[in-house]
Amino acid sequence: MVVSHFLRWIDTAKVAERAAAAAALANAYVNRELPFEDRCAAEAALTLLLDDPSSKVRQSLAEALSMSAHAPLQIIAALASDQPDVATLVLARSPLLTDADLIDRVASGSCAIQKLIADRPAVSMSLSAAIAEVGEAEACVTLLQNYGADIASLSFRRIAERFGGDARVREALVADQRLPSDCRHLLLVKLGEALKASPFVLALMGAARAERVTRDACVKASMTLIEGTRAQEHAALVEHLRLRGDLTASFIIRILAHGKVDFFGAALVVLTGRDEPRVRALLSAGQDVALTALFRSAGLADATHAIILRALKIWREVANGRRVAGAQEVSWLMLRELGGQAAEGELAGLVKSIHLEALRENARGHALAIAAA
Numbered sequence: 001m002v003v004s005h006f007l008r009w010i011d012t013a014k015v016a017e018r019a020a021a022a023a024a025l026a027n028a029y030v031n032r033e034l035p036f037e038d039r040c041a042a043e044a045a046l047t048l049l050l051d052d053p054s055s056k057v058r059q060s061l062a063e064a065l066s067m068s069a070h071a072p073l074q075i076i077a078a079l080a081s082d083q084p085d086v087a088t089l090v091l092a093r094s095p096l097l098t099d100a101d102l103i104d105r106v107a108s109g110s111c112a113i114q115k116l117i118a119d120r121p122a123v124s125m126s127l128s129a130a131i132a133e134v135g136e137a138e139a140c141v142t143l144l145q146n147y148g149a150d151i152a153s154l155s156f157r158r159i160a161e162r163f164g165g166d167a168r169v170r171e172a173l174v175a176d177q178r179l180p181s182d183c184r185h186l187l188l189v190k191l192g193e194a195l196k197a198s199p200f201v202l203a204l205m206g207a208a209r210a211e212r213v214t215r216d217a218c219v220k221a222s223m224t225l226i227e228g229t230r231a232q233e234h235a236a237l238v239e240h241l242r243l244r245g246d247l248t249a250s251f252i253i254r255i256l257a258h259g260k261v262d263f264f265g266a267a268l269v270v271l272t273g274r275d276e277p278r279v280r281a282l283l284s285a286g287q288d289v290a291l292t293a294l295f296r297s298a299g300l301a302d303a304t305h306a307i308i309l310r311a312l313k314i315w316r317e318v319a320n321g322r323r324v325a326g327a328q329e330v331s332w333l334m335l336r337e338l339g340g341q342a343a344e345g346e347l348a349g350l351v352k353s354i355h356l357e358a359l360r361e362n363a364r365g366h367a368l369a370i371a372a373a
Helices: 002-009 015-030 036-051 055-065 073-080 084-093 099-108 111-118 125-134 137-144 153-163 167-175 181-196 199-205 207-227 231-244 249-257 261-272 276-285 288-297 302-319 327-337 346-372
Strands: none
Touching (some): 015 055, 036 055, 036 073, 099 111, 099 125, 111 137, 125 137, 125 153, 137 167, 181 207, 181 231, 207 249, 231 261, 249 302, 249 346, 261 276, 261 302, 276 288, 302 346
């Protein structure tokens, strides 16, 4: 009887009265305050209210029903497809919307809709993947800042690939502790590309010097990245560097000069296809002949084998406690293998540059220690 009276009354009621009545009826429905027959009649009346010409009435419905798991599904679906001020409430809150519903709306919706969905209290891995694949940059930032979002490594990579040149996205990615190491390297590259294309940098340095400076900065940043990368992620980072063409002989020599033997081992596993335990065993105690065969299998030129062996032996002694050494000493001994300071050629030039960088870094650290004393 109450619902029957309500249906006759709404034809003459004002907008504010209809909105208040719609909210009251919706709250009574979701709170299960009505007997079964009245609930059926109330559901019919709520469905009829979807056709109300005023968005304020439909907005009242959305307010009352959006957070309930007991709301009528057909009403939720209709409200989610309504105009933005109505749909946003349902899209942001309703537990009745499935991943498939939300993914469809991410694919076809505006940036504002994508941001609402990305900011839901819980975002599944599949929904995160859809936002990473087709979402706007602002929606991806919202997703990254949502602690309730379950984001797969592949989705992090897609966001980095699509929007790595956007400073807002880079900042949100770097701040996320879940970001895989290969994505961090990709962001380093994107940042380098943005810097060398900057009009200010080009005017200050010129194109050639800007290219060289940003390349050197990316290499140094990559070394720092390796230091902070867990051993379990080494293989993924190595594969990423290999696919980008950054896993060069010069990079391998540099990481070994700085004592990144574990990462060097991961690189050899990827480049040779050998079993990891076998590679680890060779690096820790293998003879020169077996190691040389391993390096050759990895595609390292014969000219590099002597300095790699020299560095590896020194780091073995350091690991066994028989020696104290750092990048400065190791790079100097590698250079001696090539003939010392008088040595010439591309390989000697590389090792000299590594040694000079180590000297400079140690001197800077010494100066800072003196200043802090």
